[in-house]
Structures are given as C-alpha cells and as structure tokens.
Amino acid sequence: MSLRDLFRQVMAIYEEEKREKLSKERRAFQLVTKAIPEKIKTLPFVEPDRYIVKGSVGQGVWTDVPWVAVMDQKVTDSTQRGYYLVYLFSEDMRRLYLTLAQGVTETPRDEMERVKKEIRQRIPARGRVQTDSAIRLGQSKRAKEYERSVAAYVVYSFDNLPPDEQLVSDLKTMMDYYRQYVETERMRSIEPSLSDRAVVEHIHSYITAKGFYYTQEEVMNLILSLKTKPFVILCGISGTGKTKIAQWLAESVGATEDNGRFTLIPVRPDWNDGSDLLGYVDIKSDFKPGPLTNVITEAENHPDKPYFVVLDEMNLARVEHYFSDVLSVMESRRWENGRMVSSRLLPKETAGRDLFLPSNVYIIGTVNMDETTHPFSKKVLDRANTIEFNRVRLDHLDFLRSLPTVAPLSGGQEWFAAR
Incomplete structure (x- = not known):
C-alpha cells in the first residue's frame, strides 16, 4: 500500500475509532504504529542504523494529535526531548503536517525557542517548506504545545x-535539513565558538601572514560594517x-573561489541595468542567471555559511542603474519569526522561482575616485557602510621577512550575522 493511501486511511477513520476504547487491534x-513506520523505513535515505521511526496514537487513551516520528539517534531516541522529523495529524483530520519539531515534555521553553530560531535561520523558506508559525493542529493543550515546537513544516x-x-521528495528534503542541522550542532560542540575579538584577531593575523599591512582597527571596522549592513563600499586611491582585504x-x-563562497565580479562601464548582475530571459524565454544570482542560489542552500561578493571597481558604471534592484531589496530586510527576510529580488515569472536576498550574502564594492568613474548617488550611500583607504605605509617591509603561516578557520554565518 502506498504512503499516500496509508495516511488517507488514518485521516478517514481516526475520529470514528477514537469513540471506542484504545486497542492494539x-x-x-x-496504521500509525506499524504500517506507516514500516513504509518509511523502506525508503533508501532513512538509514536503519541511524534513524528510529516510531508512531503513536496515545497511551491508554487516544491522543488528539497522532504522530509518526523519524529520530536521529545522535540527537534523541524519544519524542519527549531533542529535535526530530514528525508527521502530525490535525485534530479534525483534515490536515497532515510533515514537521521539523522538538520534544515538548522535557525541553525548556527558552531552549525550544532558541533551537527553533536557529533552525529557521538555516532553512531557506522556499518551495513547499514553510518556516512561519501558521501551523494549526487544533485547540487542545497538546495540539498547542506541538504547534509551538515546530520550526519548519510542509502541509497537506x-x-x-x-x-x-511528492510525499517522498518532501520527506527527503526535510531529512536533508534535519541532517544538516544535526551536523552543524555536532561541529559546534567540537569547535568552541570564537568571541568577536578572537574573530578579529584571527582575520587580522591571517591577512598579516599574507604580507599585507592593515591595522587591527581597519579589520575590525570592516567586520563591524558587514555585521550592520550587508553592503560595504571600500573607496580610496588605487593600490x-x-x-585584497575583502x-x-x-x-x-x-x-x-574554489568552494564558491567568494566571488569577484568585475564591473563593466557598459552596465545599464541589472541583467549583467542578476540575469536575463533570452530569446527562447529561458532564464540565464547572472553571477550574483548564482551566488544567492548557493547561499540559500547553505544558510549557515557566509558568502562574499566583491564588485570590483563598481563605479565604472552608474551603480544606481545596474544595482538598483538589489539596493531596494536590501532596504526591505527585516526580522520575521526569528529570521532575516527580504522582499522578492526576482519574480517566479522571470527566474523560474521567487528569488530573495539571503542574510548570509555580503556584498563589498571597491571604488576608485577619478575621471574614469561615476559619483555615487545619495540612495547608494544611504544603503551602504563606506570605508576609506588612503593611507600608504612605504616603510612597512614585513613582507620581506619570513612570515608565519595562519590557517583559515571554517567560519560560520554567526561570525558576521547581525544580532
């Protein structure tokens, strides 16, 4: 029997069977405790040595919200604690939710909200997966507790x-999100997070080891500028x-550049609109993504990692012409349900899907001010943090001596995200 038919049977008979005494027969x-879990266990991405699949209709009496959970044994072996995937049936049996949720029995309220916020920051809200608080299971106390525990869901x-x-595809997508969050938490437990000062010191040491001279204050200024706004302009004389600092x-x-998280985009003087940056629809009505769109797509798939884009010599063309769409979307960024969201950058009709500006994309523009460039409008300057580089140290000769090697760290989005 198909997974769809199993779910439909539960939804069709559950309210009637609740009127009778709970019995294993x-x-x-x-269906809930045996047939559906066994069906899910047959899926190739549900590894039997890693995941526990379990369903429940209550203990002693029928529960208002029956469920079927998929639990990673690295996290939990009980639905009373930890976080896991779980199918939740609404009380009226009209809706079924595939959710990434948490145990409500042993999880403190503040811990539940923290984990929910972190999961929502890492999961891109697109397609069928939703990360809002619009889930509606019913009016009972248990239903309300389950609703509060849900970080992401797909509704049927x-x-x-x-x-x-489609059901299997959705489950695989949610399993990927679940696995990604589990691995992120595991790495966090292995590598203690750095303080803001330690991050600055590491970045400054790394740049110095490359033979470049910047003061620690300049490095700190750039990091803080990125934290407060996702768009920073570095201006000054050539050389x-x-x-390089970016x-x-x-x-x-x-x-x-090798892992796709740093992209250098040279700006051309003939850029008059956003098509060279974001993409365009060709004569065959196919969307051809631009370099910034490619970065955004990758960043959406890895929300826990920062992505950096450098627009080199960005004022060779008029910034407000080719960058106006991005500037407008930057202005729309706001906090909703514990995560940073923005207005739509490209519509589905153009790009094949709605494209938004994720919070883990940081854009740095470099500019020279001479007769070959265009001045900035107030609109551009209002939406950016601007840092001026005009100091040249001709007596700094450290690059002539042997410099220590500083290894890069696998920094997460939390190092640059606004708090």
Whole structure:
C-alpha cells in the first residue's frame, strides 16, 4: 500500500475509532504504529542504523494529535526531548503536517525557542517548506504545545494529498535539513565558538601572514560594517589593497573561489541595468542567471555559511542603474519569526522561482575616485557602510621577512550575522 493511501486511511477513520476504547487491534493503531513506520523505513535515505521511526496514537487513551516520528539517534531516541522529523495529524483530520519539531515534555521553553530560531535561520523558506508559525493542529493543550515546537513544516490536506513521489521528495528534503542541522550542532560542540575579538584577531593575523599591512582597527571596522549592513563600499586611491582585504577576509573564514563562497565580479562601464548582475530571459524565454544570482542560489542552500561578493571597481558604471534592484531589496530586510527576510529580488515569472536576498550574502564594492568613474548617488550611500583607504605605509617591509603561516578557520554565518 502506498504512503499516500496509508495516511488517507488514518485521516478517514481516526475520529470514528477514537469513540471506542484504545486497542492494539484497532485499524488506526495498526496504521500509525506499524504500517506507516514500516513504509518509511523502506525508503533508501532513512538509514536503519541511524534513524528510529516510531508512531503513536496515545497511551491508554487516544491522543488528539497522532504522530509518526523519524529520530536521529545522535540527537534523541524519544519524542519527549531533542529535535526530530514528525508527521502530525490535525485534530479534525483534515490536515497532515510533515514537521521539523522538538520534544515538548522535557525541553525548556527558552531552549525550544532558541533551537527553533536557529533552525529557521538555516532553512531557506522556499518551495513547499514553510518556516512561519501558521501551523494549526487544533485547540487542545497538546495540539498547542506541538504547534509551538515546530520550526519548519510542509502541509497537506486530506482532500488534496499528493502522490507518493511528492510525499517522498518532501520527506527527503526535510531529512536533508534535519541532517544538516544535526551536523552543524555536532561541529559546534567540537569547535568552541570564537568571541568577536578572537574573530578579529584571527582575520587580522591571517591577512598579516599574507604580507599585507592593515591595522587591527581597519579589520575590525570592516567586520563591524558587514555585521550592520550587508553592503560595504571600500573607496580610496588605487593600490591601497581594497580588493585584497575583502579577498583575504573571506579566505580567512574558509570562503574561496574554489568552494564558491567568494566571488569577484568585475564591473563593466557598459552596465545599464541589472541583467549583467542578476540575469536575463533570452530569446527562447529561458532564464540565464547572472553571477550574483548564482551566488544567492548557493547561499540559500547553505544558510549557515557566509558568502562574499566583491564588485570590483563598481563605479565604472552608474551603480544606481545596474544595482538598483538589489539596493531596494536590501532596504526591505527585516526580522520575521526569528529570521532575516527580504522582499522578492526576482519574480517566479522571470527566474523560474521567487528569488530573495539571503542574510548570509555580503556584498563589498571597491571604488576608485577619478575621471574614469561615476559619483555615487545619495540612495547608494544611504544603503551602504563606506570605508576609506588612503593611507600608504612605504616603510612597512614585513613582507620581506619570513612570515608565519595562519590557517583559515571554517567560519560560520554567526561570525558576521547581525544580532
């Protein structure tokens, strides 16, 4: 029997069977505790030596919200604690939710909110996966507790339950998010997080080891500017290392061109609109993504890692012409449900899906002010932090001597995210 048919059977008979005494012989009991878990266990991405699959309709009496959970044994072996994937049936049996939720029995309220916020920051809210608080299971106390525990979910209705292909695809997507968060938490427990001062000291040491001279205050200024706004302009005379400080900062936290987390985009004087940066629809009506769109797509898939984009000599063209869409979206960024969100950057009709500006993308523009460049409008300057580099140390000769090697650290988004 298909997974879809198993879910539909539960939703069709559960309310009627609840009127009778709970018994292991009841069809609803058999479906939720045996048939559905066994079906899920047959899926290739549900590794039997790692995941526990368990369902429940209550103990002694029927529960208002039956469930089927998939638990990573590295995290928990009980739905009373930890976080896990769980199918939750609404009290009226009209809706089924595939959720990433937490145990409500043994999890303190503040801890539950912290974990929920972290999960939502890491999961891109797109497609069928939702990260808001609009889940509605019912009016009972247990239903309300379950609602508060949910960080992300996919909703299905009884009248329009999708086929197995979609159900399995959704479960795999949520399993990937679950696995990603588990691994992130595991690495966090192994590598203690650095303080803000330690981050500055590491980045400054890394840049110095490359033979470049910047004061620690200059490095700190750049980091704080990125924390407060995702767009920073580095201006000054040619040769002061504006591009290099951005490149070495990114590399010091593990963001390189090789892994796609550092991208250098040279700006051309003939850029008149956003198509060269964001992409365009060709004569065949196919969307051709631009370099910034490619970065955004990657950043959405890895929300726990920072992505850096350098617009080199960005005022060779008029910034307010080719960058206006991005500037407007930057202004729309706001906190909702514990995560940073923005207005739409590109619509589904153009890009094939709605494209937003994720909070882990940081844009650094380098500019020279001479007769070949354009001045900035107030609109641009209002949306950016600006740092000036005009100091040149001709007597700094440390690059001539042997310099220590400083390894990059695998820095997370929390090093640069606004708090």
